[in-house]
Amino acid sequence: MTQREVEELLRGLAPRVLGTLVRRHGQFDACEDAVQEALLAASVQWPEQGIPAEPAGWLVTVAGRRLTDQWRSEAARRQRELTVSAQPEPDEDLNRHVDDTLKLLFLCCHPELSAPSQVALTLRAVGGLTTAEIASAFFVPEATMAQRISRAKQKIKGKGFPDGPERLPAVLHVLYLIFNEGYNATSGPDLQRVELTAEAVRLTREVRRLVPDDGEVTGLLALMLLTDARRATRTSPDGALVPLEEQDRGRWDQARIEEGVALVSETLATSAPGPYQLQAAIAAIHDEAPSAEETDWPQILVLYKILDRMAPNPMVTLNRAIATAMVHGARAGLELLAALDDDKRIAGHYRLDAVRAHLLDLAGEHEQAREHYRMAAKRTFSIPEREYLLRRSTVGDCGKSQGK
Incomplete structure (x- = not known):
């Protein structure tokens, strides 16, 4: 198995292993550090020595040893060892197909956390997104997001796994964001991250099985x-x-x-x-x-109007502006788009420039459209999107329709 294949396997196993350790031991931060060490060991050993028969069990065992070593010198060592000894062995536990990823998901959406912290922590622990990627999804600086995630980890330290209906909206929002990051990656050489969309679909099916x-x-x-x-x-x-x-x-x-x-x-x-x-x-x-x-753009526009009243946000307005342009003309779409210029959540975001360029293009304002396509290209971190927007800004491509 190649290094890349090993990394993809580890990405899928990481949240499940972390969930198992947190369920057994609590101590979210300590468990996350132990899992990271186990993942590093696997990334070095597996390409040369081969994949273990039970890769998840291998990771749980190695990470568990890291925790044992860490806690050995602590005053509460004896009590922790008694707690661990009462738990099933790693392989036996994992073979019972207990999906600790889903339990970890609900833990990260603990009611003591604010909604933004719930989403951010779950994207980090379950979705495997980097802090920079999560910051982009929230339109906040990376340093701000790092502090938010750190505070969230401390707040749920030692919390259990109870779930409840009050966590469901946050859980769904998390899954929605994980899917979106997989479907349209915010950065990097690939437009899509299939492992994230697949995991979002899988976890959503599990949630639907529960409710x-x-x-x-x-x-x-x-x-x-x-x-x-x-x-x-x-x-x-x-x-x-x-x-x-x-x-x-x-x-x-x-x-x-x-x-x-x-x-x-x-x-x-x-x-x-x-x-x-x-x-x-x-x-x-x-x-x-x-x-x-x-x-059927008229029907789409009706639905976007309802959605914009029910759950208003800049991205809904962007899509509503496109639908408006398709039904009532580009100028009508541009008028709706102007309302977002003072919205701090999206001002300066590449999607606003991209949609404005598209509507200017439809309106025949090709030179202005090219300018906004170039601005959008400068602001995106996705290489495929940047190349697409730059291509759209050329004389030959500007004037054609745009969408994704």
Whole structure:
């Protein structure tokens, strides 16, 4: 197995192993440090010596030894050893298919934490995102996010694993952000991080198994499936971004589309609509359109208006502006976009420049469009997006439609 394959395997195992250790021992910070040491040891040994028969059990054992060494000199050593001895052996415990990743998810969404801290900590511990990536998702400086995560870890130190309905909104928001980071990576050479989208879908299925009648859980799962159905067509063979209207719809994952449409139809018929259900309905309209030209933009605009009233945020307004332009013309979309210029949450963000460039392009203001495409390219950390935006800013490409 190559070094890259080992790293991908370790990324998937890390939250599960961390969840197991935190469930047994508490001490979130100490467990996280121990897991990081075990991951480092595995990254060095496994490429040369091969993958153990039970890789998760190997990591739990190594990390557990690190904890034992750390705690040996502490006054409470005897009590901790008694606690550990009462737990099942690592391999036996893991073979019972207890998904400690999900338990870790609910722990990170502890009610004593603020909603932003819940999301940030879970993205770090469960999603494996870097502090910089999380800061980008929250539109805050990296140093601010590092402090927030550190304080959150200290606050849940020694807390148990109880779950409850009050944590569900934060859990869903976390899964939504993890999926979005996987579907459209905020930085790096790749447009997508498949391991994150796959993990977000898997965990959302697990949450739905626990609360099958919750409309927003079902809506979020539907949204993920309907969005991820387009994954294979979003990049060309050389990794370049392919906009939505240029994608080969015949290659979209029809099984995911059918499952997603069935889920959103079911939940809208049986529960009051929420933000995730509305977004899933919008995604379903895109996926079911035979072509870009046949997309039902008036219906999409209606749904975005409802969503903007129900859960207003800058990204919803950006998408509503595009839908407005498709129905009422580019100038109408630009007028709506102007309301975001003073919104500190998104002012200076590349997406605002990119959407404004797109609408200026549609309005025939190609020189201004090129300027905003170049500004957007300077502000994104995603290499595929930067190259796409720079390509759009050229004389030959400006004047064509844009989307993702």
